[in-house]
Amino acid sequence: MSEIEPSNPIPQLSASNIDFTDTEIAFSAKTDSELKKMGRLFGLMNKSTLVNIGSKLGLIAIKLRLPFVDYLVKNTIFQQFCGGENLMDCQNAIDTLYKNDSLTILDYGAEGKSNEEELNSVMEETMRAIEFAASNVSVPVISTKITGLVDNDILIKVQNKEVLDSGEQRAYDALVGRIDNICSKAAELKVGVFVDAEESWLQDPIDDLVMDMMAKYNTERVNVYNTYQLYRHDKLEDLKAHHKMATEGGFLFGAKLVRGAYMEKERSRADEMGYASPIQPDKKSTDRDFDLAVEYCVRNHKNIASCCASHNVESNRKQAILIDELGLDKAHPHFNFCQLYGMSDYITFNIGRAGYNVAKYVPYGPIRDVVPYLIRRAQENSSVTGEMSRELSLIKREIKRRGI
Numbered sequence: 001m002s003e004i005e006p007s008n009p010i011p012q013l014s015a016s017n018i019d020f021t022d023t024e025i026a027f028s029a030k031t032d033s034e035l036k037k038m039g040r041l042f043g044l045m046n047k048s049t050l051v052n053i054g055s056k057l058g059l060i061a062i063k064l065r066l067p068f069v070d071y072l073v074k075n076t077i078f079q080q081f082c083g084g085e086n087l088m089d090c091q092n093a094i095d096t097l098y099k100n101d102s103l104t105i106l107d108y109g110a111e112g113k114s115n116e117e118e119l120n121s122v123m124e125e126t127m128r129a130i131e132f133a134a135s136n137v138s139v140p141v142i143s144t145k146i147t148g149l150v151d152n153d154i155l156i157k158v159q160n161k162e163v164l165d166s167g168e169q170r171a172y173d174a175l176v177g178r179i180d181n182i183c184s185k186a187a188e189l190k191v192g193v194f195v196d197a198e199e200s201w202l203q204d205p206i207d208d209l210v211m212d213m214m215a216k217y218n219t220e221r222v223n224v225y226n227t228y229q230l231y232r233h234d235k236l237e238d239l240k241a242h243h244k245m246a247t248e249g250g251f252l253f254g255a256k257l258v259r260g261a262y263m264e265k266e267r268s269r270a271d272e273m274g275y276a277s278p279i280q281p282d283k284k285s286t287d288r289d290f291d292l293a294v295e296y297c298v299r300n301h302k303n304i305a306s307c308c309a310s311h312n313v314e315s316n317r318k319q320a321i322l323i324d325e326l327g328l329d330k331a332h333p334h335f336n337f338c339q340l341y342g343m344s345d346y347i348t349f350n351i352g353r354a355g356y357n358v359a360k361y362v363p364y365g366p367i368r369d370v371v372p373y374l375i376r377r378a379q380e381n382s383s384v385t386g387e388m389s390r391e392l393s394l395i396k397r398e399i400k401r402r403g404i
Contacts, residue, residue, distance in 0.1 A: 017354075018317065018320065018350055018351065018354045019350060020313050020317075020346050020347060020350050021346065021394065021397075022346075022350055023346065023394050023395075023397050023398035023401060024398070024401065025349050025350050025353050026345045026346035026349050026350060026394060026398070027345060027394075027395070027398045028100060028349065029096050029097075029099070029100045029345075029349070032402060032404045035395065035398060035399060035402070035404070036399060036404065038080065038395055039392070039395045039396060039399060041076060041077070041080055042388065042391060042392045042395060043392060045388060046388045046389060046392055070367050070368070073367055073371065073374070074367055077374045078367055078370070078374060080342040081340065081341060081342035081343070081363065081373075081374055082109070082341070082342075082362070082363050082364055082365075082370055082374070083104075083106070083341060083362040083363065083364045084364050085364065085365065085366055085367065086364065086365075087106070087128060087129060087132045087364065089364065090104075090106065090362060090364050093341065093360075093362055094136060094138055094139060094362070095138075097138070097359075097360050097362075098138040100349055100352065101349065101352030101353050101358070102348055102349060102352045102358055102359060102360050103138050103139065103140055103141075103357065103358065103359035103360075104136070104138055104139045104359060104360055104362050105139070105140075105141045105142065105143055105194065105338060105359045105360070105361045105362065106129045106132070106133060106139055106141075106142045106143065106362055106364065107142070107143035107144075107361055107362065107363045107364070108122065108125050108126055108129055108142075108144070108148070108363075108364065108365055109363040109364060109365035109369055109370035109373050114151040114152075116174075119148070119149055119150065119151075119174070119175075119178065120178075122148040122149055123149060123178040123181060123182065126142065126144050126182050127181065127182065127185050129142045130142055130182070130185050130186050130189055130191050130193075131185075131189065133189075133191045134189035134190070134191050139191075140191065140192055140359070141191065141192035141193070141194055141225075141359070142186070142191060142192070142193060142194070143193070143194040143195075143196060143361065144179075144182060144193060144194070144195055144196070145195075145196045145198070146175070146179065146195060146196070146198065146202075146206045146209065147196075147198055147202070149175055149178045149179060150171060150172070150174070150175035150178075151171060152202060154168055154171050154172050154175070155198075155202040155205050155206070156201055156202060158172065158204075158205040159201060159202060159203075159204045159205055175209075176209065179195075179209055179213060180213065180216075183213040183216070183217045183223065183224050184217065186217070186223050186224070187217040187223040187224075190221070190223070191223070192222065192223055192224075192225060192254070193213075193223060193224050193225065194225045194227060194256050194307070195210045195213075195224070195225065195226055195227060196227050197226075197227035197228065197229045197258065197260070197261075198262075199262050199265065199266065199269075200232065200266060200278045201269070206226075207226060207238070207242070210224060210225075210226040211226070211242060211245060211246075214226070214246060214251055214252070214253065214254060215246075215249050215251050218246070218251045218252040218253070218254060219250075219251050219252070220252075221252065222252045222253070222254040222305035222334070223254075224254055225254030225255060225256045225305070225307065226242065226254065226255060226256070227255075227256040227257075227258060227309075228255055228256070228257055228258070228293065229258055229259065229260035229261070229262075230257060230258070230259055230260065230280075230286055230289045230290040230293055231259050231260035231263055231279055231280050231286045232260065232278045232279060232280070233278065233279070233280050233281075233285070233289075234278065235289070235293075236289040236292055236293055236296075239255060239257075239293055239296065239297075240296065242255075243255075243296075243300065243303075243304060246303065247303060252303050252304070252305065253303060253304045253305070254304075254305050254306070255293075255297055255304060255305075255306045255307070256306070256307045256309050256338075257290060257293050257294060257297070257306060257307065257308055257309060257310070258309045258310070259286055259290055259310065259312070260279075260286075263279055266278060266279050267279055287312070287314075287315070290310065290312075290315055291314075291315055291318050294306075294308055294315060294318055294319045294322070295318070295322060298319060298322045298323060298326070298328075298335065299322075299326075301328065301332065301334045301335065302334075304334065305333065305334040305336070306334065306335070306336065307336040307337070307338050308336070308337050308338070309337075309338040309339070309361070310337075310339070311339055311340070311343060311344045311347065313347060316337055316347055316351060319335070319337065320337075320351065320354070320356060323335055323356070330354075330355050330356045330357075331355060331356070331357055332357075333357070335356065335357060336357045336358070336359065337351050337356055337357065337358040337359070338358065338359045338360070338361055339358075339360060339361070340360070340361050341360040341361060341362040341363065343391070344391065345391075346391065346394050348360060
Protein backbone atom coordinates (compact mmCIF):
# COMPACT_ATOMS: atom_id res chain seq x y z
CA MET A 1 0.00 0.00 0.00
CA SER A 2 2.80 2.38 0.80
CA GLU A 3 6.50 2.90 0.34
CA ILE A 4 6.78 5.68 2.94
CA GLU A 5 9.23 5.58 5.79
CA PRO A 6 7.88 4.74 9.27
CA SER A 7 7.03 7.85 11.27
CA ASN A 8 9.16 6.68 14.20
CA PRO A 9 12.13 4.67 12.82
CA ILE A 10 13.24 2.12 15.41
CA PRO A 11 15.16 -1.16 15.50
CA GLN A 12 12.87 -3.63 13.74
CA LEU A 13 11.79 -6.93 15.26
CA SER A 14 11.58 -10.27 13.48
CA ALA A 15 8.10 -11.75 13.21
CA SER A 16 8.87 -14.40 15.81
CA ASN A 17 9.69 -11.67 18.34
CA ILE A 18 6.48 -9.64 17.98
CA ASP A 19 4.76 -9.56 21.35
CA PHE A 20 1.05 -9.12 20.73
CA THR A 21 0.50 -8.78 24.48
CA ASP A 22 2.65 -5.63 24.76
CA THR A 23 -0.07 -3.30 26.03
CA GLU A 24 2.25 -0.31 26.37
CA ILE A 25 2.71 -0.26 22.59
CA ALA A 26 -0.88 -1.33 21.85
CA PHE A 27 -2.49 1.53 23.77
CA SER A 28 0.21 4.20 23.60
CA ALA A 29 -2.10 6.44 21.56
CA LYS A 30 -4.75 6.42 24.30
CA THR A 31 -4.85 8.91 27.16
CA ASP A 32 -5.78 7.58 30.58
CA SER A 33 -9.36 8.80 30.26
CA GLU A 34 -9.70 7.38 26.71
CA LEU A 35 -8.39 4.01 27.86
CA LYS A 36 -10.84 3.82 30.77
CA LYS A 37 -13.73 4.82 28.51
CA MET A 38 -12.68 2.13 26.02
CA GLY A 39 -12.62 -0.41 28.84
CA ARG A 40 -16.16 0.49 29.91
CA LEU A 41 -17.47 0.28 26.33
CA PHE A 42 -15.80 -3.04 25.59
CA GLY A 43 -17.07 -4.39 28.90
CA LEU A 44 -20.63 -3.67 27.76
CA MET A 45 -19.98 -5.07 24.29
CA ASN A 46 -18.69 -8.29 25.83
CA LYS A 47 -22.28 -9.07 26.85
CA SER A 48 -23.94 -10.54 23.74
CA THR A 49 -27.50 -10.37 25.09
CA LEU A 50 -27.12 -6.69 25.90
CA VAL A 51 -25.64 -6.03 22.44
CA ASN A 52 -28.49 -7.84 20.65
CA ILE A 53 -31.17 -5.94 22.56
CA GLY A 54 -29.34 -2.63 22.15
CA SER A 55 -28.87 -3.21 18.40
CA LYS A 56 -32.59 -3.78 17.83
CA LEU A 57 -33.57 -0.78 19.94
CA GLY A 58 -30.93 1.35 18.22
CA LEU A 59 -32.30 0.61 14.75
CA ILE A 60 -35.84 1.42 15.90
CA ALA A 61 -34.68 4.68 17.50
CA ILE A 62 -32.85 5.69 14.33
CA LYS A 63 -35.91 4.99 12.17
CA LEU A 64 -38.09 7.01 14.54
CA ARG A 65 -35.47 9.80 14.51
CA LEU A 66 -35.55 10.09 18.29
CA PRO A 67 -33.60 13.24 19.27
CA PHE A 68 -31.26 11.73 21.87
CA VAL A 69 -29.95 8.95 19.61
CA ASP A 70 -27.34 10.92 17.65
CA TYR A 71 -25.78 12.25 20.84
CA LEU A 72 -25.70 8.82 22.49
CA VAL A 73 -24.24 7.05 19.46
CA LYS A 74 -21.70 9.80 18.74
CA ASN A 75 -20.24 9.65 22.25
CA THR A 76 -20.02 5.86 22.46
CA ILE A 77 -19.59 3.44 19.55
CA PHE A 78 -19.26 6.14 16.84
CA GLN A 79 -16.35 7.77 18.64
CA GLN A 80 -14.70 4.38 19.14
CA PHE A 81 -15.10 2.92 15.65
CA CYS A 82 -15.36 5.91 13.25
CA GLY A 83 -12.98 8.68 12.25
CA GLY A 84 -15.68 11.36 12.10
CA GLU A 85 -18.70 12.58 10.19
CA ASN A 86 -16.68 13.90 7.23
CA LEU A 87 -13.19 13.74 5.76
CA MET A 88 -11.80 16.72 7.66
CA ASP A 89 -13.01 15.18 10.93
CA CYS A 90 -10.82 12.16 10.15
CA GLN A 91 -7.55 14.11 10.05
CA ASN A 92 -6.97 13.83 13.79
CA ALA A 93 -7.37 10.04 13.70
CA ILE A 94 -5.14 9.81 10.62
CA ASP A 95 -2.37 11.84 12.29
CA THR A 96 -2.59 9.90 15.55
CA LEU A 97 -2.40 6.57 13.72
CA TYR A 98 0.61 7.69 11.69
CA LYS A 99 2.46 8.79 14.81
CA ASN A 100 1.95 5.24 16.06
CA ASP A 101 3.25 3.47 12.93
CA SER A 102 -0.13 2.82 11.30
CA LEU A 103 -1.44 3.97 7.95
CA THR A 104 -5.13 4.71 7.25
CA ILE A 105 -7.68 3.25 4.84
CA LEU A 106 -10.66 5.57 4.48
CA ASP A 107 -14.16 4.13 4.09
CA TYR A 108 -17.26 6.25 3.48
CA GLY A 109 -19.90 4.42 5.51
CA ALA A 110 -22.86 4.72 3.12
CA GLU A 111 -24.49 1.52 1.92
CA GLY A 112 -27.83 0.23 0.64
CA LYS A 113 -28.62 3.36 -1.41
CA SER A 114 -31.14 3.16 -4.25
CA ASN A 115 -32.16 6.45 -5.88
CA GLU A 116 -30.01 8.17 -8.49
CA GLU A 117 -29.25 11.23 -6.38
CA GLU A 118 -28.03 9.13 -3.44
CA LEU A 119 -25.94 6.86 -5.66
CA ASN A 120 -24.22 9.77 -7.40
CA SER A 121 -23.64 11.41 -4.02
CA VAL A 122 -21.79 8.28 -2.79
CA MET A 123 -19.63 8.28 -5.92
CA GLU A 124 -18.80 11.97 -5.50
CA GLU A 125 -17.89 11.49 -1.83
CA THR A 126 -15.67 8.55 -2.78
CA MET A 127 -13.91 10.72 -5.37
CA ARG A 128 -13.34 13.37 -2.70
CA ALA A 129 -11.89 10.67 -0.44
CA ILE A 130 -9.43 9.70 -3.19
CA GLU A 131 -8.30 13.31 -3.59
CA PHE A 132 -8.02 13.65 0.19
CA ALA A 133 -5.98 10.44 0.38
CA ALA A 134 -3.65 11.66 -2.35
CA SER A 135 -2.83 14.68 -0.20
CA ASN A 136 -2.07 12.51 2.85
CA VAL A 137 1.10 10.44 2.67
CA SER A 138 -0.33 8.18 5.38
CA VAL A 139 -3.55 7.32 3.46
CA PRO A 140 -2.55 4.96 0.63
CA VAL A 141 -5.98 3.36 0.11
CA ILE A 142 -9.70 4.12 0.22
CA SER A 143 -12.48 1.54 0.41
CA THR A 144 -15.76 1.48 -1.47
CA LYS A 145 -18.89 -0.66 -1.56
CA ILE A 146 -20.66 -1.51 -4.81
CA THR A 147 -23.91 -1.64 -2.77
CA GLY A 148 -23.53 2.09 -2.22
CA LEU A 149 -23.36 2.68 -5.98
CA VAL A 150 -26.37 0.73 -7.31
CA ASP A 151 -29.72 -0.62 -6.18
CA ASN A 152 -29.04 -4.12 -4.84
CA ASP A 153 -31.97 -5.57 -6.82
CA ILE A 154 -30.01 -4.88 -10.01
CA LEU A 155 -27.07 -6.95 -8.76
CA ILE A 156 -29.37 -9.81 -7.81
CA LYS A 157 -30.94 -9.87 -11.27
CA VAL A 158 -27.53 -9.77 -12.98
CA GLN A 159 -26.28 -12.62 -10.76
CA ASN A 160 -29.38 -14.68 -11.60
CA LYS A 161 -28.80 -13.96 -15.30
CA GLU A 162 -32.23 -12.40 -15.62
CA VAL A 163 -32.89 -10.09 -18.55
CA LEU A 164 -32.83 -6.45 -17.46
CA ASP A 165 -35.47 -4.10 -18.77
CA SER A 166 -34.34 -0.82 -20.33
CA GLY A 167 -34.47 1.10 -17.02
CA GLU A 168 -32.56 -1.60 -15.18
CA GLN A 169 -29.95 -1.74 -17.92
CA ARG A 170 -29.44 2.02 -17.63
CA ALA A 171 -29.05 1.61 -13.88
CA TYR A 172 -26.44 -1.12 -14.36
CA ASP A 173 -24.59 0.92 -16.98
CA ALA A 174 -24.59 3.84 -14.53
CA LEU A 175 -22.97 1.57 -11.92
CA VAL A 176 -20.23 0.64 -14.38
CA GLY A 177 -19.68 4.34 -15.04
CA ARG A 178 -19.49 5.16 -11.35
CA ILE A 179 -16.97 2.45 -10.46
CA ASP A 180 -14.92 3.30 -13.56
CA ASN A 181 -14.81 6.96 -12.53
CA ILE A 182 -13.64 5.95 -9.06
CA CYS A 183 -10.92 3.60 -10.30
CA SER A 184 -9.77 6.03 -12.98
CA LYS A 185 -9.34 8.82 -10.44
CA ALA A 186 -7.55 6.45 -8.06
CA ALA A 187 -5.13 5.32 -10.76
CA GLU A 188 -4.47 8.91 -11.80
CA LEU A 189 -3.61 9.92 -8.22
CA LYS A 190 -1.91 6.61 -7.31
CA VAL A 191 -4.37 5.76 -4.52
CA GLY A 192 -5.48 2.17 -3.98
CA VAL A 193 -9.16 1.14 -3.98
CA PHE A 194 -10.42 -1.78 -1.88
CA VAL A 195 -13.80 -2.96 -3.19
CA ASP A 196 -15.71 -4.63 -0.36
CA ALA A 197 -17.23 -8.09 -0.63
CA GLU A 198 -20.98 -8.58 -0.17
CA GLU A 199 -23.47 -11.39 0.36
CA SER A 200 -23.10 -14.41 -1.96
CA TRP A 201 -26.28 -13.58 -3.91
CA LEU A 202 -24.73 -10.25 -4.96
CA GLN A 203 -21.07 -11.16 -5.28
CA ASP A 204 -20.64 -12.62 -8.79
CA PRO A 205 -21.33 -9.38 -10.72
CA ILE A 206 -19.12 -7.52 -8.22
CA ASP A 207 -16.26 -9.95 -8.90
CA ASP A 208 -16.71 -9.49 -12.65
CA LEU A 209 -16.77 -5.69 -12.40
CA VAL A 210 -13.70 -5.54 -10.19
CA MET A 211 -11.71 -7.86 -12.44
CA ASP A 212 -12.62 -5.60 -15.38
CA MET A 213 -11.34 -2.60 -13.41
CA MET A 214 -8.11 -4.45 -12.56
CA ALA A 215 -7.53 -5.24 -16.22
CA LYS A 216 -7.95 -1.57 -17.04
CA TYR A 217 -6.13 0.09 -14.14
CA ASN A 218 -3.63 -2.44 -12.71
CA THR A 219 -1.22 -2.44 -15.62
CA GLU A 220 1.72 -0.74 -13.91
CA ARG A 221 0.84 -0.81 -10.20
CA VAL A 222 -1.96 -2.32 -8.14
CA ASN A 223 -4.65 0.33 -7.85
CA VAL A 224 -7.73 -1.92 -7.56
CA TYR A 225 -8.26 -4.75 -5.06
CA ASN A 226 -11.07 -7.30 -4.84
CA THR A 227 -12.12 -8.71 -1.45
CA TYR A 228 -12.26 -12.45 -0.74
CA GLN A 229 -14.37 -13.77 2.15
CA LEU A 230 -12.68 -17.03 3.11
CA TYR A 231 -15.58 -18.22 5.25
CA ARG A 232 -17.04 -19.17 1.86
CA HIS A 233 -15.83 -22.61 0.81
CA ASP A 234 -15.35 -21.53 -2.83
CA LYS A 235 -13.34 -18.35 -2.36
CA LEU A 236 -9.83 -19.80 -2.15
CA GLU A 237 -10.33 -21.32 -5.60
CA ASP A 238 -11.85 -18.06 -6.87
CA LEU A 239 -8.78 -16.20 -5.62
CA LYS A 240 -6.49 -18.53 -7.56
CA ALA A 241 -8.68 -18.40 -10.67
CA HIS A 242 -8.74 -14.59 -10.63
CA HIS A 243 -4.97 -14.49 -10.19
CA LYS A 244 -4.63 -16.77 -13.21
CA MET A 245 -6.91 -14.44 -15.20
CA ALA A 246 -4.71 -11.49 -14.24
CA THR A 247 -1.51 -13.32 -15.17
CA GLU A 248 -2.89 -14.41 -18.53
CA GLY A 249 -4.36 -10.95 -19.12
CA GLY A 250 -1.07 -9.19 -18.40
CA PHE A 251 -2.19 -7.13 -15.41
CA LEU A 252 -1.41 -7.10 -11.70
CA PHE A 253 -3.75 -8.63 -9.14
CA GLY A 254 -5.00 -7.03 -5.92
CA ALA A 255 -6.58 -9.09 -3.13
CA LYS A 256 -7.89 -8.13 0.29
CA LEU A 257 -8.35 -11.23 2.43
CA VAL A 258 -11.04 -11.36 5.10
CA ARG A 259 -12.83 -14.13 6.93
CA GLY A 260 -16.27 -12.61 6.28
CA ALA A 261 -19.12 -10.60 7.74
CA TYR A 262 -22.47 -12.19 6.80
CA MET A 263 -22.29 -15.75 8.12
CA GLU A 264 -25.62 -15.92 9.97
CA LYS A 265 -27.48 -14.15 7.17
CA GLU A 266 -25.97 -16.53 4.60
CA ARG A 267 -26.93 -19.66 6.53
CA SER A 268 -30.44 -18.43 7.29
CA ARG A 269 -31.14 -17.56 3.66
CA ALA A 270 -29.80 -20.92 2.46
CA ASP A 271 -32.07 -22.74 4.92
CA GLU A 272 -35.12 -20.66 4.01
CA MET A 273 -34.62 -21.02 0.25
CA GLY A 274 -33.45 -24.62 0.27
CA TYR A 275 -30.02 -24.38 -1.32
CA ALA A 276 -26.60 -25.51 -0.10
CA SER A 277 -24.96 -22.95 2.17
CA PRO A 278 -21.86 -21.29 0.67
CA ILE A 279 -20.36 -21.05 4.16
CA GLN A 280 -17.57 -23.32 5.40
CA PRO A 281 -18.72 -26.20 7.63
CA ASP A 282 -16.72 -24.97 10.62
CA LYS A 283 -14.28 -22.31 11.85
CA LYS A 284 -11.32 -24.64 11.35
CA SER A 285 -12.04 -24.80 7.62
CA THR A 286 -12.30 -21.01 7.42
CA ASP A 287 -9.00 -20.58 9.27
CA ARG A 288 -7.33 -23.14 7.00
CA ASP A 289 -8.45 -21.44 3.77
CA PHE A 290 -7.63 -17.97 5.08
CA ASP A 291 -4.08 -18.96 5.97
CA LEU A 292 -3.66 -20.80 2.64
CA ALA A 293 -4.80 -17.63 0.86
CA VAL A 294 -2.26 -15.57 2.82
CA GLU A 295 0.51 -17.96 1.86
CA TYR A 296 -0.56 -18.05 -1.79
CA CYS A 297 -0.50 -14.26 -2.05
CA VAL A 298 2.84 -13.83 -0.29
CA ARG A 299 4.52 -16.50 -2.41
CA ASN A 300 3.16 -14.86 -5.57
CA HIS A 301 3.93 -11.31 -4.43
CA LYS A 302 5.65 -10.31 -7.66
CA ASN A 303 2.28 -9.89 -9.35
CA ILE A 304 -0.10 -9.91 -6.36
CA ALA A 305 -0.51 -7.08 -3.87
CA SER A 306 -2.47 -8.40 -0.91
CA CYS A 307 -3.81 -7.32 2.45
CA CYS A 308 -4.23 -9.63 5.42
CA ALA A 309 -7.32 -7.91 6.83
CA SER A 310 -7.74 -9.98 9.95
CA HIS A 311 -8.34 -9.72 13.69
CA ASN A 312 -6.86 -13.18 14.19
CA VAL A 313 -3.45 -13.04 15.86
CA GLU A 314 -2.17 -16.27 14.34
CA SER A 315 -3.06 -15.30 10.75
CA ASN A 316 -1.21 -12.00 11.15
CA ARG A 317 1.72 -13.79 12.71
CA LYS A 318 1.73 -16.32 9.85
CA GLN A 319 2.02 -13.61 7.19
CA ALA A 320 4.79 -11.81 9.08
CA ILE A 321 6.78 -15.02 9.62
CA LEU A 322 6.39 -16.05 5.98
CA ILE A 323 7.69 -12.66 4.78
CA ASP A 324 10.71 -13.10 7.08
CA GLU A 325 11.35 -16.73 6.12
CA LEU A 326 11.37 -15.85 2.43
CA GLY A 327 13.86 -13.05 3.11
CA LEU A 328 11.54 -10.41 1.68
CA ASP A 329 11.32 -6.72 2.51
CA LYS A 330 8.70 -6.38 5.25
CA ALA A 331 7.88 -2.87 3.97
CA HIS A 332 7.32 -4.08 0.40
CA PRO A 333 4.15 -2.36 -0.92
CA HIS A 334 2.65 -5.74 -1.88
CA PHE A 335 2.58 -6.95 1.76
CA ASN A 336 -0.04 -5.35 3.96
CA PHE A 337 -1.95 -5.91 7.19
CA CYS A 338 -5.16 -4.19 8.28
CA GLN A 339 -7.58 -4.08 11.22
CA LEU A 340 -10.71 -2.03 11.86
CA TYR A 341 -10.36 1.30 13.62
CA GLY A 342 -11.14 0.96 17.31
CA MET A 343 -10.48 -2.78 17.42
CA SER A 344 -7.48 -5.06 17.88
CA ASP A 345 -5.01 -2.29 18.69
CA TYR A 346 -2.78 -4.95 20.24
CA ILE A 347 -2.36 -6.44 16.75
CA THR A 348 -2.09 -3.25 14.67
CA PHE A 349 0.39 -1.26 16.68
CA ASN A 350 2.68 -4.16 17.55
CA ILE A 351 2.87 -5.13 13.86
CA GLY A 352 3.54 -1.50 12.93
CA ARG A 353 6.24 -1.14 15.55
CA ALA A 354 7.95 -4.22 14.09
CA GLY A 355 8.24 -2.45 10.72
CA TYR A 356 5.51 -4.06 8.59
CA ASN A 357 2.95 -2.14 6.51
CA VAL A 358 -0.17 -2.00 8.66
CA ALA A 359 -3.25 0.19 8.47
CA LYS A 360 -6.48 0.91 10.27
CA TYR A 361 -9.70 0.77 8.27
CA VAL A 362 -11.34 4.07 9.26
CA PRO A 363 -15.06 4.48 8.44
CA TYR A 364 -16.62 7.93 8.40
CA GLY A 365 -19.92 9.56 7.48
CA PRO A 366 -23.08 11.04 8.98
CA ILE A 367 -24.02 9.19 12.16
CA ARG A 368 -27.34 7.91 10.86
CA ASP A 369 -25.70 6.57 7.69
CA VAL A 370 -23.06 4.56 9.54
CA VAL A 371 -25.31 3.09 12.27
CA PRO A 372 -25.82 -0.20 10.32
CA TYR A 373 -22.02 -0.56 10.15
CA LEU A 374 -21.65 0.21 13.86
CA ILE A 375 -24.30 -2.32 14.83
CA ARG A 376 -22.52 -5.01 12.78
CA ARG A 377 -19.28 -4.19 14.58
CA ALA A 378 -20.94 -4.47 17.99
CA GLN A 379 -22.61 -7.77 17.08
CA GLU A 380 -19.45 -9.13 15.49
CA ASN A 381 -17.37 -8.28 18.54
CA SER A 382 -19.79 -9.83 20.99
CA SER A 383 -20.18 -13.03 18.94
CA VAL A 384 -16.53 -13.81 18.21
CA THR A 385 -15.52 -16.30 20.84
CA GLY A 386 -12.59 -15.09 22.90
CA GLU A 387 -11.66 -12.06 20.78
CA MET A 388 -13.59 -9.43 22.73
CA SER A 389 -12.59 -11.02 26.04
CA ARG A 390 -8.95 -11.02 24.96
CA GLU A 391 -9.00 -7.34 24.02
CA LEU A 392 -10.85 -6.40 27.20
CA SER A 393 -8.32 -8.29 29.31
CA LEU A 394 -5.45 -6.41 27.62
CA ILE A 395 -7.17 -3.07 28.23
CA LYS A 396 -7.54 -3.98 31.90
CA ARG A 397 -3.88 -5.01 32.04
CA GLU A 398 -2.79 -1.64 30.60
CA ILE A 399 -5.03 0.23 33.06
CA LYS A 400 -3.36 -1.70 35.87
CA ARG A 401 0.12 -1.11 34.44
CA ARG A 402 -0.55 2.64 34.38
CA GLY A 403 -1.99 2.55 37.88
CA ILE A 404 -5.14 4.44 36.89
